[in-house]
Amino acid sequence: MPPRQKPDKGGDEDLAQLRAALPELVYTLDEALTYALSPNLQLDLGGNFSLNGVAPRTQLYMGLSQRF
Numbered sequence: 001m002p003p004r005q006k007p008d009k010g011g012d013e014d015l016a017q018l019r020a021a022l023p024e025l026v027y028t029l030d031e032a033l034t035y036a037l038s039p040n041l042q043l044d045l046g047g048n049f050s051l052n053g054v055a056p057r058t059q060l061y062m063g064l065s066q067r068f
Contacts, residue, residue, distance in 0.1 A: 027051040040067040 032046030044063040050056060 024054050025052075026055045028055050041065070 027050070029049045029051055030046070031049075032044060035043045035045075037043055042065045044061075044065065046061050048055070048059040048061075050058070
């Protein structure tokens with residue numbers, strides 16, 4: 001005997017469960033600057049700033065890139 005199926009309620013219940021399971025959206029403002037120290041060396045500076053409180057409030061970073 002096959003298992004009984006739930007009656008279809010139009011999908012509203014499934015949609016509510018799906019929305020509850022999804023992570024909250026992250027909104028950020030991201031800025032970066034690059035400066036060529038030489039033709040083969042570059043300095044990178046930047047920051048990510050949260051717009052809705054889900055992401056960390058501020059993330060600053062810097063990097064150095066060298067072409068070989």
